[in-house]
Amino acid sequence: MLFKFSTLNFVASAVLAVLPIVASEFPHGYQGPKSVGQFRNWHPYNYPAPNFRKKVYIRASKSETDDISADFYAGLKEANHGGTLVLPANKTFVIGKKLDLTFLDDVEVQLDGKILFTNNITYWQNNYFYHPFQKSITFWKWGGKDIKIFGRGTLDGNGQAWYDGFAGLEVLDPNNTYYRPILFYAENATNLYIEGIRFQGSPIWTNFIVTSKNVTYDNVIIENLSTNQNLPKNTDGWDSYNVDGLTVTNAWINIGDDCFSPKPNTSNIFVQNMYCNGTHGVSMGSIGQYPGVKDYIENAYIQNVTMLNGQVSILSFTKLFPAAT
Ligand SMILES: *[C@@H]1O[C@H](CO)[C@@H](O)[C@H](O)[C@H]1NC(C)=O
Ligand SMILES: *[C@@H]1O[C@H](CO)[C@@H](O)[C@H](O)[C@H]1NC(C)=O
Ligand SMILES: *[C@@H]1O[C@H](CO)[C@@H](O)[C@H](O)[C@H]1NC(C)=O
Numbered sequence: 001m002l003f004k005f006s007t008l009n010f011v012a013s014a015v016l017a018v019l020p021i022v023a024s025e026f027p028h029g030y031q032g033p034k035s036v037g038q039f040r041n042w043h044p045y046n047y048p049a050p051n052f053r054k055k056v057y058i059r060a061s062k063s064e065t066d067d068i069s070a071d072f073y074a075g076l077k078e079a080n081h082g083g084t085l086v087l088p089a090n091k092t093f094v095i096g097k098k099l100d101l102t103f104l105d106d107v108e109v110q111l112d113g114k115i116l117f118t119n120n121i122t123y124w125q126n127n128y129f130y131h132p133f134q135k136s137i138t139f140w141k142w143g144g145k146d147i148k149i150f151g152r153g154t155l156d157g158n159g160q161a162w163y164d165g166f167a168g169l170e171v172l173d174p175n176n177t178y179y180r181p182i183l184f185y186a187e188n189a190t191n192l193y194i195e196g197i198r199f200q201g202s203p204i205w206t207n208f209i210v211t212s213k214n215v216t217y218d219n220v221i222i223e224n225l226s227t228n229q230n231l232p233k234n235t236d237g238w239d240s241y242n243v244d245g246l247t248v249t250n251a252w253i254n255i256g257d258d259c260f261s262p263k264p265n266t267s268n269i270f271v272q273n274m275y276c277n278g279t280h281g282v283s284m285g286s287i288g289q290y291p292g293v294k295d296y297i298e299n300a301y302i303q304n305v306t307m308l309n310g311q312v313s314i315l316s317f318t319k320l321f322p323a324a325t
């Protein structure tokens, strides 16, 4: 296949320091964490110092179908402009309706419990936010400025029903209409900071950040877990589009597709201490997919990424679509 790089305005990384470990499950001499539990011991999550922000509490769900999305929305409105929405440990907060959260301005969410999306596929395939890049749909949409999500809790996409429903299908099939929602989506966000939490069971990509500035993830875990033979598909860790400033440090990722995959127009990328198990690696992906659109990935610094059971090389410039003329 012929790739026309010249039309892509492709600026490769200014600094690229990669210390790979590519091998079977645990290569001889490997000193790093060997399980998610060991990762947590190596990188314990410590809460930030207490502050005097107003704390907002909402009711928790009584069952896995007790939809509290309206309460969650109201709680964020109340915490907006200087407060913190607290979702305590051992409580589940079920989201069963799509949420437009683009009004945020100086807000924190302390996630120690679990946010769980319902698995009503009929509902979600008819109610979503849409982004034309690779026909992406999302459960919710975060945006605004100075947004912090932190804690020891979990964001759970309830993926098994989606893995079962999508079995046998392929995302790149142009006829595919079985869309699956992205677990965390932010658009037009400035200063978004996500720390400590665990992402699990995403139906498709885990994080997709669009047209945003200064986005940081630290100390997070991403795992897709299937309980049967229907394996999760396309559960990338991170994808980005038109983002200036994307930092990921100290992360454990146990999924099946790209671990970290900046898409067109991502600049100032910093990745350090990332453990990717069973993934397709760090892929600067899908550049030049759409005819007549100039794309770039600029200034990427990627350091100390450990690939366990990786399918391809540590760093690859993949899916460089032939530029249509
Ligand atoms: C790189 O990762 C290894 C563990 O895999 C760790 O021991 C080391 O401190 C890390 N280096 C840096 C510079 O963070
Ligand atoms: C790593 O991924 C492989 C293949 O997906 C899986 O068998 C193994 O259990 C995973 N290891 C850890 C430590 O999660
Ligand atoms: C959550 O449950 C665990 C295990 O039962 C318990 O140790 C912990 O104290 C609980 N935390 C809260 C905030 O209730």
Ligand SMILES: *[C@@H]1O[C@H](CO)[C@@H](O)[C@H](O)[C@H]1NC(C)=O
Pocket (backbone or CB within 6 Å): 120, 122, 123, 124, 126
């Ligand atoms: C799923 O959502 C649809 C509306 O989109 C609704 O009619 C149906 O009752 C829901 N199913 C369940 C099990 O809640």
Ligand SMILES: *[C@@H]1O[C@H](CO)[C@@H](O)[C@H](O)[C@H]1NC(C)=O
Pocket (backbone or CB within 6 Å): 144, 145, 188, 190
């Ligand atoms: C983007 O967010 C800013 C606030 O951070 C807001 O003023 C602006 O209207 C938003 N733009 C769009 C297109 O939503």
Ligand SMILES: *[C@@H]1O[C@H](CO)[C@@H](O)[C@H](O)[C@H]1NC(C)=O
Pocket (backbone or CB within 6 Å): 173, 174, 175
């Ligand atoms: C998509 O559908 C069209 C029309 O039904 C068919 O001609 C085409 O072969 C299908 N493509 C694939 C990849 O299945």
Ligand SMILES: *[C@@H]1O[C@H](CO)[C@@H](O)[C@H](O)[C@H]1NC(C)=O
Pocket (backbone or CB within 6 Å): 191, 192, 193, 214, 216
């Ligand atoms: C980037 O965001 C972090 C926290 O989200 C903040 O501490 C820092 O000041 C921001 N940087 C700029 C240049 O605004």
Ligand SMILES: *[C@@H]1O[C@H](CO)[C@@H](O)[C@H](O)[C@H]1NC(C)=O
Pocket (backbone or CB within 6 Å): 242, 264, 265, 293, 294, 295, 296
């Ligand atoms: C990327 O940036 C270039 C140059 O600013 C612009 O022409 C192009 O439309 C952008 N691509 C996307 C996908 O927004």
Ligand SMILES: CC(=O)N[C@H]1CO[C@H](CO)[C@@H](O)[C@@H]1O
Pocket (backbone or CB within 6 Å): 224, 225, 226, 227, 231, 232, 233, 234, 235, 254, 255, 256, 257, 278
């Ligand atoms: C634990 C688990 O279910 N991991 C799966 C994640 O998804 C990929 C496929 O995308 C599987 O290969 C892994 O087994």
